[in-house]
Amino acid sequence: MKQIYKSKSLLKLSFLFAVLFSVVSVMNSCKDDDDEDEFIDHLVQFEVKAVKGTGPGTPAIKTIVTQVGTSQNTIFDPAGVTWSSGEFFVNSSQSQLNLDANAVLPNADSQLIVTLYIDGEVAKSDTATGSGTQDASIDHSFLEL
Known part of the structure; x- marks a missing residue:
């Protein structure tokens, strides 16, 4: 009789362990990803x-x-030798930023410099050097691939 009692007790204990393990597994899988x-x-x-x-x-x-994202803006023949967009806010959900420029440069050591600032710091920059028509381009993605 004692052996039957021990086997029923062991069966109940293993059933309780299986239920507890299942509950913990379900709770972990349903946990929000706050990270x-x-x-x-x-x-x-x-x-x-x-x-x-x-x-x-x-x-x-x-x-x-x-x-910025899917919104494109083209500027032709801006006045002067320096152009700036001014500061504006972009949500990182926009994912992609692009800046392209071309200029006619007079000398072999002339430069066209395009720069992207994010949060006050230079994020990317590109320089084209030479005479004649030169192109410079940068792109930035907020998404980590």
């Missing part, structure tokens, strides 16, 4: 500069194309 970062706002600024270099002539910025 994921939410989308956040960033302070963004685009900047384009044409540097004369040594020698005669003046550089001329011809085209600037900016893109």
